[in-house]
Every structure is written in C-alpha cells, then in structure tokens.
Amino acid sequence: MSDSNPGNRPLVEGPRDPEHDAGASYALEPSYVSALTDRLAASSGETHEVCSPIDGAPLAHVPQSSEEDVVEAFARARRAQERWARTPYAHRQRLLLRLHDLVLDRQDEIMDLIVLESGKARKHAFDEPLHIALTARYYGRTLSDHLSTERKPGVFPALTRIDINHVPKGVVGVISPWNYPFTMALCDGLAAIAAGNAVVSKPDAQTMLSALLAARLLDEAGFPSDLWQVVAGPGPEVGRSLIEKADYICFTGSTATGKLVAQGCAERLIGCSLELGGKNPMLILADADIERAAEGAVRAVYSNGGQLCVSIERMYVADAIYDRFVDRFVSRVQALSLGAGLSWDIDMGPLISQAQVDTTEAHVADAVAKGARVLTGGRARPDLAPYFFEPTILEGVTPEMTCFGNETFGPVVSLYRFHDEADAISRANEGEYGLNASIYSQDGPRARAVARQVKAGTVNINEAFGATFASLAAPMGGMRSSGTGRRQGREGILRYTETQSVATQRLARIAPMFGMSDEAYAKMMTRTLRGLKKLGRA
Structure with a gap:
C-alpha cells in the first residue's frame, strides 16, 4: 500500500x-x-x-x-x-x-x-x-x-x-x-x-x-x-x-x-x-451483433452483483435471434468467476447484506412458484461468502410475479421475446421507472431513433451503462419515479447555483421621458417593438 x-x-x-x-x-x-x-x-x-x-x-x-x-x-x-x-x-x-x-x-x-x-x-x-x-x-x-x-x-x-x-x-x-x-x-x-x-x-x-x-x-x-x-x-x-x-x-x-x-x-x-430506483430495460434488436450483445448484457446485469441503479433487470430480445442470444448469454454467465476477496480474478462478488440476499431470493422464489424458469443460477451461495447469490437468468416472467415490475437490485434478469419493435418499446416503457436503458443494434441511426422513444434519462447504444456514466459532459438522471434533476455536465453544476440577472440601463429609462405622456410612451414602444421584430431581434 x-x-x-x-x-x-x-x-x-x-x-x-x-x-x-x-x-x-x-x-x-x-x-x-x-x-x-x-x-x-x-x-x-x-x-x-x-x-x-x-x-x-x-x-x-x-x-x-x-x-x-x-x-x-x-x-x-x-x-x-x-x-x-x-x-x-x-x-x-x-x-x-x-x-x-x-x-x-x-x-x-x-x-x-x-x-x-x-x-x-x-x-x-x-x-x-x-x-x-x-x-x-x-x-x-x-x-x-x-x-x-x-x-x-x-x-x-x-x-x-x-x-x-x-x-x-x-x-x-x-x-x-x-x-x-x-x-x-x-x-x-x-x-x-x-x-x-x-x-x-x-x-x-x-x-x-x-x-x-x-x-x-x-x-x-x-x-x-x-x-x-x-x-x-x-x-x-x-x-x-x-x-x-x-x-x-x-x-x-x-x-x-x-x-x-x-x-x-x-x-x-x-x-x-x-x-x-430503476427497472431498466435492454432492447436487443434483430440486427444486433449477438456476441457483443451477450458480452454487454453480462456487464449490464451483473456489475456489482446487480446492485446498481442503472443495471439492467429486463431484457427484450428480437425473436429472430432470441435462441442464439440466450445460448451465448447463458454460457457467458455460467463462465463467470464467483468469489469474495481483493483479487482481480473475481468477476462477481457478494451482495452487501443478508437483507439484499433475502429480497433477491424472495423475488426468484416467487417467480418460480408462479411458473418462471431458471436458466442458470437461482440460489444463495453462503459457501462463497455470507451474502452471495448466484447470477441468475429467468425466462417466462409474467406481470403477477413480484420481479416483473419491482426493482430487485440484485443479480437477476428476466428475458422476453418480441416480434414487433414498436411492441418492444412499449413494453420497455411499462412501469413507473425511467432511469437507464440499453439498445443493441448495428444500425446506429435506427437505434438512436428507438432511443428517443424510450422513457429513460440515459440510453446507451451497444453498451450497458458506462458510455453515458463515464461521459461527464452527458447529464445523468431519471424520468418519472426514477428521480428529478441531473448530475454531470452543465446541469450537474448549475443545480447548485442560483441564477441572478443583473440589468444595467444606460441613457433611456424604461418609462416615459421628457414630459411624454403615458399614451405617447405606449405608442412609441409599440413602434419600437415592431421595428425590432423587422430587424430580427428576439
């Protein structure tokens, strides 16, 4: 040290x-x-x-x-x-x-x-x-x-x-x-x-x-x-x-x-x-690079064990690539190095407390009891650390399940197929939150057009959350129940200031002058306003 x-x-x-x-x-x-x-x-x-x-x-x-x-x-x-x-x-x-x-x-x-x-x-x-x-x-x-x-x-x-x-x-x-x-x-x-x-x-x-x-x-x-x-x-x-x-x-x-x-x-x-809070969605469009999307999805969901306000908890995948994506995503998750300690070799560590484990475990158990399928993970692992929960992928999550709309804040993601892009955007916008979203597509202009329709304060294209969070000129914050105000950028510093306007008037005053009547002043100002408009003044 x-x-x-x-x-x-x-x-x-x-x-x-x-x-x-x-x-x-x-x-x-x-x-x-x-x-x-x-x-x-x-x-x-x-x-x-x-x-x-x-x-x-x-x-x-x-x-x-x-x-x-x-x-x-x-x-x-x-x-x-x-x-x-x-x-x-x-x-x-x-x-x-x-x-x-x-x-x-x-x-x-x-x-x-x-x-x-x-x-x-x-x-x-x-x-x-x-x-x-x-x-x-x-x-x-x-x-x-x-x-x-x-x-x-x-x-x-x-x-x-x-x-x-x-x-x-x-x-x-x-x-x-x-x-x-x-x-x-x-x-x-x-x-x-x-x-x-x-x-x-x-x-x-x-x-x-x-x-x-x-x-x-x-x-x-x-x-x-x-x-x-x-x-x-x-x-x-x-x-x-x-x-x-x-x-x-x-x-x-x-x-x-x-x-x-x-x-x-x-x-x-x-x-x-x-x-x-957030219940952040990822949209993986039909033209996405599957390998890149699978790699990004691992970081999006399991960074800090999912204990990140901008982490992804819902993933909408185009039907045309769904099976191939799921295969690669599950394989990558199963290959993660799990543990607790100071080593660089650990890919995911434990959760912060037993309370976080209990919440995560309850969300997964409720989903399974109501018909969801665990593709990988799904268990607490006290053999690795007191508060460890496996990185988990769920399929078949439906609205009556607790984890469908409630933030888990743990290493759990739900996968959904979509056939129609407009429907996927609508489903991504469901719920009360609007903090972060992620879109994977090889067509940048198209992905940016989709991003404008997503109700989230930050949207990352071909990245999980790091592109916006690490770009300090980009304001970061939430819509709807995900918050108000912005950190970073100009907005991030001006929120801590009061805006003060100081006007210095020279020569003419903002009032009748030289014995001018109020009526004459009003007529003069009217002519002035019309003239300033013709000159293109704001």
Whole structure:
C-alpha cells in the first residue's frame, strides 16, 4: 500500500495472493481506521459496527453524530463557504486537477477499502476511482465555462446590458448510498464545491470508511477541511437534520425514501436532486451483433452483483435471434468467476447484506412458484461468502410475479421475446421507472431513433451503462419515479447555483421621458417593438 496512507501503515492485513483469496480473512489497521474516523463530526459516544460482506467479520466501529454535531458541522461549513465563494475559479480548478492525480495515485488503497466494505469485485471497484478522476478533471477543465458571468441581449440594443450570474446556494447536503460508496459520496459534492458551495455529507452506515477516505483526499488535494463535513447516523434522524438545515439536498437511493426527501425539501422551499430506483430495460434488436450483445448484457446485469441503479433487470430480445442470444448469454454467465476477496480474478462478488440476499431470493422464489424458469443460477451461495447469490437468468416472467415490475437490485434478469419493435418499446416503457436503458443494434441511426422513444434519462447504444456514466459532459438522471434533476455536465453544476440577472440601463429609462405622456410612451414602444421584430431581434 502507499506510504501516504494515514498513519503510514498497511491498509489491509491478510493474504492477497489470488490463489488464496477464497476464505481469507481481512482486517483494517486500527490506526488507519482511527485516522479516517477522526474526519467525522461525531461526539455522541455511540458507535456503529461495520462488517465486511466478504467474510462477515467486523471492519470498524464508526463513531455516530449527535444533533449538536450536525448543527456544528453546518456552522463550520457556512463559515468556510463564505470564504470559499470568493476563491477564484482558477484556484478551484487547480485543486480539482490535483484531486484527479491523487485519486489515480491512490487507486489501490481506494479499491481495497471499497471491496472490504461493499464486497464487490475489484474490477467493479475500479469504476469508482475512475469516475471520480473523470469528474474532477471535467470540472477542473470546464468550471469557468459553466460559471462565468454570461451576457444576454437587453430590451434595448446598446442601452440595456444584461449579466447572468451563477451564485452558489450555500451549504449542500449530500445523502449517499452504499452501492458505490466512494464515487457516490464524492461525485455530486465535487460539483457543489466547484460551484462555490460547502458540503455536509451523510454517507450510508455500511460504507462510511470509503466516504471518509474521499474526504481525506479532498484535504490532501488542498481544499479547506471545513468546506466538506461528514456526519454519521441513522437516516431518519441525521438525514432529516440535513434536510432541515441545508440550502439544497442531493440524494441517491430508493424511490420511497426519495419521495420523503422531496416532501421535506418542499416544506422548506429548497431545491433537491434525486437519483432513485430503476427497472431498466435492454432492447436487443434483430440486427444486433449477438456476441457483443451477450458480452454487454453480462456487464449490464451483473456489475456489482446487480446492485446498481442503472443495471439492467429486463431484457427484450428480437425473436429472430432470441435462441442464439440466450445460448451465448447463458454460457457467458455460467463462465463467470464467483468469489469474495481483493483479487482481480473475481468477476462477481457478494451482495452487501443478508437483507439484499433475502429480497433477491424472495423475488426468484416467487417467480418460480408462479411458473418462471431458471436458466442458470437461482440460489444463495453462503459457501462463497455470507451474502452471495448466484447470477441468475429467468425466462417466462409474467406481470403477477413480484420481479416483473419491482426493482430487485440484485443479480437477476428476466428475458422476453418480441416480434414487433414498436411492441418492444412499449413494453420497455411499462412501469413507473425511467432511469437507464440499453439498445443493441448495428444500425446506429435506427437505434438512436428507438432511443428517443424510450422513457429513460440515459440510453446507451451497444453498451450497458458506462458510455453515458463515464461521459461527464452527458447529464445523468431519471424520468418519472426514477428521480428529478441531473448530475454531470452543465446541469450537474448549475443545480447548485442560483441564477441572478443583473440589468444595467444606460441613457433611456424604461418609462416615459421628457414630459411624454403615458399614451405617447405606449405608442412609441409599440413602434419600437415592431421595428425590432423587422430587424430580427428576439
């Protein structure tokens, strides 16, 4: 591990040889845990035990925040934000680019911690430092383009000057989930601080250490430490406190909780962005490259064990290629390397908790009891890890089955034939969600035409989800019950600002002049408007 780790101690004790990863026990150095948890605003005296999904063993006891800690965190953040808002864009950009390099340099440490806290395969853990580096570089290069004062046409050419300013909102509350603990803890907040805000972050209890490492890297990159506060505690208590005190809320999680967040924000008339659940469809058209589609489908469904808001849970395959596709897809899934540990050789790791296993198991059992067929998988595998469930493919899923319209958030996909493309699009649009979709076709223009008919905030063609998610200029978010607002791109940073219009009027005033009557003024303005129209003015 890097010598720059807190305490200059190894992050992990335990075997790292891939041949011996299975069944290995891992532990964090106490000094490492202490260095991370020192970053918390937490003085209640209570702790929360974090256990690793890899072996069920305790990783850390994380201090919990009191109401007073949350109040103080916001007070410190507000003081820091007032200074930070005056920081030149060029300096903010330098810090973002420094963070880019730090994350890439420390990726092994980051991935180790992510794997230990979440259980995901290392190859999927790599997506997180990758995404944060991309985010930091994007805003580090484009910040001034998004935030600089804009000039707009005034009502009278040359006489009215309009400046549009993008003013930071103040302190942003970020409530992040466990499934991508490093990137979700940091990516939304990066845009917030880039825009001149401070952040108070409440990560999920299971993955606090990854989020605290993200905060430490911000410190090491040179950001003011008080600018990014981290609090810990139960969502109904600490999360509610954030909603009561923040100037804007960014939430990623379930649709049910997102609705409660939206209600709380509405009561205070503050804005929020919500990235919520999905029951995401993939359409494999008759002209698709079958091998490419089968390979992409594996990543679409089983990345992070299906615990990904944008993962695919419904797959609609053209009848002309259905049998050939299913044969290749099943073969690829059966060839996956399953396990738990830090090795790059693992293709899919365990789920985060017994609750996720129970939900997945219940969905599969209900489908089978009502007539669905399991093409592969379908079982919990505690022999591999405490919370392991096999990658599963279902066929014959019908509307009365729980998994038909409800998000499983596990390694399960349902396959459906289609004969008519319009019918496939209609079926893909069924239900309440609209987060992500995927289309496989060798005809790009045709696939893009289909994409416009799909009710989803992101649509990936010949790719699962990575093309939109890794393209930082592309806004990412959901339609319908999958959320509101967008991360990434111009929308992803401007959501954290208030738009301010400043008008400077020269010479003529917007009122009668020189003793002119109101009637004469109205006639003059009418002639002026007609003339401006002829000149093509907006």
